[in-house]
């Protein structure tokens with residue numbers, strides 16, 4: 001019997017487009033169906049409501065068993081010609097040798113344009129407790145459920161979302177299964193952590209901009225830049241490029257070109273290895289990027305790898321600088337390793353706590369606000385950056 005194994009899940013949110021992906025248990029064709037939403041109905045469609053769009057999917061074999069039989073297909077559709085910042089409903093359907101499979105109806109919302117507020121959520125390390133709980137764990141389910149309660153427009157995952165990226169089953173166990181309700185309604189981006197191991201599955205499941213292990217995109221008034229820190233720095237046995245962090249490294253050159261060409265009101269960069277954390281697994285080599293981040297006005301850097309929460313003071317030139325500094329936030333979200341924190345804070349530590357958590361952020365032109373909550377939704381950090389018309393910042 002044909003089944004939906006993963007998804008549907010949302011990718012590449014645009015102001016006028018949205019991509020939907022899903023995986024079926026066998027060979028099948030597929031389509032995505034889009035419906036208009038209105039403020040007068042919330043979920044169930046009006047009787048007899050006709051679809052706005054039906055888009056035939058691209059469907060490609062994903063998994064082959066040892067006997068050569070294709071046992072799963074991945075499907076992708078993109079809805080186009082949508083309105084910015086607008087909610088719709090969608091479902092996906094597949095039909096193949098094993099019958100038909102159809103998802104329930106889910107909401108989606110296109111990206112907002114410049115000047116329009118939006119919200120995003122952040123976490124990571126859903127594979128981080130894997131050595132303790134091979135089922136994906138209650139913590140993951142709680143974190144994903146709490147994130148969804150706040151109805152973010154976008155979600156970011158800062159790596160190590162699986163235990164072993166080369167293991168097909170891990171992507172379901174730690175990520176797609178516990179995250180199903182969030183990921184079907186919230187477009188998401190993630191970056192490579194060491195546990196993803198730059199595995200082929202990352203590229204098969206996700207549809208990120210080229211070259212896909214690092215990329216950038218705009219959402220509202222934010223320019224987001226994602227880097228692959230595992231390509232910059234050797235960690236354990238994980239391979240990396242041998243080029244030093246600096247001009248001539250393709251990713252370093254991309255970062256400089258990307259940040260220098262963006263005039264966005266806010267700039268947020270995310271990558272896995274943390275340049276600043278008062279705990280285990282700080283990766284000081286990543287500070288080689290700081291001059292570029294500072295030069296082009298990055299406001300916040302999001303990291304993971306150390307399975308704690310930590311927020312730095314605004315930092316510039318390796319000193320506290322409330323006028324021009326960058327705030328570095330480690331959101332090693334779904335896990336919590338108190339023993340990974342050093343016995344005492346370091347000079348750059350503004351707030352730090354080892355509990356499972358996620359960040360709920362809201363963005364306006366004037367204000368970037370981060371609320372940080374544990375797996376039961378209890379607030380334990382609140383931080384705001386305000387920016388005036390001339391770009392001068394204040395931190396609260």
Ligand SMILES: [Fe+2]
Pocket residue numbers: 160193194195272304305306
């Ligand atoms: Fe890591």
